[in-house]
Amino acid sequence: MEISSRIPGFYKMTIEERKRQLIKLFDFSEEDASQLLHQMSLPEETADKMIENVVGTFSLPLGLGLNFTIDGKDYIVPMAVEEPSIVASASYIAKIVREAGGFHTEATERIMIGQIQVVGCEDFNKAKDAIIAEKEMLIQAANDAYPSLVARGGGAEDLEVRIINESGSRFNQMLIVHLLVNTCDAMGANIINTMAESLAPIVEHLSGGKVYLRILSNYADRCLAKATCVIPPELLASEGFTGEEVRDGVVHAYEFAASDPYRAVTHNKGIMNGIDPVIIATGNDWRAVEAGAHAYAARYGQYSSMTTWSADEEGNLVGELELPMSLGTVGGASRVHPMAKLAYKILQVDSAKELARVIVAVGLAQNLGALKALVTDGIQKGHMALHSRSVAMAAGATGQLVDIIAEKLVDAKEIRVGYAKKLMEEYAK
Template structure:
């Protein structure tokens, strides 16, 4: 089915018109259409099975990132987020990148890591040798603990051993076994934890030590996804700024983030502004992805920019984002939450690898959107224009009055709840 992510005027439609457009575009089943049209995105009886002590549900706005062309394929991307301007910014930059040929992506194999911590070994070097001597046996034992994964083409593939804090006290000295597992299309937490726990007694026997932790690592640096884009400067020109000025400003802004952790934190938060909403919409663990991404940004010894921006020989702006992606498209909330299931039908991704490639493309777009605004008009112009609607509602506006008050706030350049309330009083007279 050919689906275009270019939907001119989508933002001008009413919510009902947008929903019907998506229903028609994807030829959604009656059940899926009802889910999209229903005001209850997560039934309480489902929520009660997902976590403990449920007293209700908490909704986020679900928007659609448009215009994305990734590896020659169009994607409409569900994004669950409360902050104004994120969806608009991602869609705007995706349109620019689309005109430049779209995003290009790649991803490594889906290798996640399980860790087994051993302490109290009489001889740590001897313990390490003992583990490595039985490496193949341990890998087979791990796979025996989860045969269904092996049947799907995955499973434990490699094992390494590290000794850390060798010169410290007995409480700091430890041996760490790393089990590398191809989790296929699953995030793999339960798989890896099961495998690690099954190996613990054997590891204790081989090392004469005591096993404490046996759990996955969310630092998935063997499950990477990378997105790149190349943009001619003329596509970056806007509002009195030449494309070359915007291009150079973006590179200077990147260099700032690459050199200064204080700037890097805010720079990278902007990247996660794009990534987290897609993770949430697809029912994945956004905390795991966040933790892994920030760790990866520190891999060279200093917290730095997740993206890189440069100028090639032809004068084009070149962007790149590579991050670990501990996510899946099977299991967990991704196939339990009704809206997450619908999100996958809209996304049309066939594997966890493909989802990871889409997500880093959104992160790269979001970063460029923020940097382009910062080096030209400033971040507040577009953001506050969209934020004005939230301010109007916070002041008590509803219906058509929201847009009327929001417009007055922008025109006056006073986007404050206090001023919005004053305007409300004037309209009430």
């Protein structure tokens, strides 16, 4: 079903009107419509089976990233996040990129890594050779441990062996076996852990050492997704700034982040502002993706920018974001959490690879939104205007009074809880 991610005036609608718009747009079933309308989120009995010591559930606002055109297809992107301005910023940039032809993405095969740690080998090089000599047998043994994955077209595909801490290290020398597994549409943690554990006795026998850890790596550098965009400068123009000035400011901001880890951390946090909400909304492990993304940002020896921004020969702004994406569309909370299931129906992705491509496009949009704000009016103007509603509520405002107090905070440029409380006292008189 083809849908348009352009819904003009969506932010002006009431929540009820937005829900009705979604139900009509996606032709939701009665069950899905009821889920959205009545917000039957995570039942406590389900939560009690998901983690330990459950005492309740914790909700986040669920918003929609609009205007996204990715590889010629429109996406409405569910985003679960508590911070104001994130959804608005991503949607704003998506509209600009849409006018420039949309985002273009690609993804590698979904190869995840399982690690087996071996210590105490009498001769590490001989142990390495012995394991490599039996590589095909080990791959087959791993696949025998999880035949259902092989039946779906995935499974262990290769095996690599490394020796680390060889000389001059203060740590013990060890041999590390990497099992490379195509996890299809699963994130694959349980699959890979099962495979690695099944190989441990064989690896011990071949190496003459002792196996300790056998677990997946969240540094999924064989499971990458990349998004790019090319934006003519005239689409970047803002009040008081030409498109060329904005373009050059974004490039300079990127170069700052690429050169300085202190800036890169905040720069990349802004990228994850877009990525994490989609991962959370779809029931995926945002900690795993975060860890892998930050490691990838330091792959050349210094922590640096996850994105790159440059000007091409025609003067266009060119952006790129490539990251590991250890996520899935089956298993885990993705198909257990009621709102995650609904998020997939809104997102309409057919595979984990497609989900990964959408997510990096959102991350790239979020980064440009932050950089464009920083190099023009500054980040606070738009962010604090949206934050003013949270400040008004923190001061005790409810109903229509929230917007009244928020507007006065913005007009006074005093977006503080203390000032909001003072305004509340005046209204109470």
